[in-house]
Amino acid sequence: MRLKRIRVDIMIIAMVLVAYGVQSAAYAGESVKSLMKKAHALVRQKKNTEAQKIYEQVIAINPRNADAQAGLAWTLFTQGKRDQAEEIAKKAAQLDSKCATAHNVLGAIYFSRGMVEEAKQEFRTVLKLDPNRRCGGCSDLRGFLGNDIPMPTKKRKKASRD
Secondary structure, eight states, X not given: OHHHHHHHHHHHHHHHHHHHHHHHHHHHHHHHHHHHHHHHHHHHTTOHHHHHHHHHHXXXXXXXXXXXXXXXXXXXXXXXXXXXXXHHHHHHHHHOTTOHHHHHHHHHHHHHTTOHHHHHXXXXXXXXXXXXXXXXXXXXXXXXXXXXXOOOOOOOOOOOOO
């Protein structure tokens, strides 16, 4: 009889923990989203040291978040920590090869090191992923790349058939 009571107690505790874990995961998802918005806003305001701390929080929650890894890489690059930034940007690109920010950071790092061809390759990848991407220093990456990438085309609305 006592053994059954212990099993029931363990099952109740397990159910509570699972329920709490599921609820925590849902909150963590919201938390990550709001943290990322805050970090991106800080980067736009050029408050990269503050943004770095937030990206690190997101990575602590989810180390496989490529956008947070790429954001962290950018903040490190802007602080002159190119080697660390490169390592993290490469990790972000490995986690998600379609993370334009990761390729953009790698392009900036390579360009800052005089590795122009490598930088161009990364920036070409950025434009394939996000044709409307703008560079903070040169406004349009196409100028740096020698205009060999066509401008994005606007989608035309189909004419109505009346």
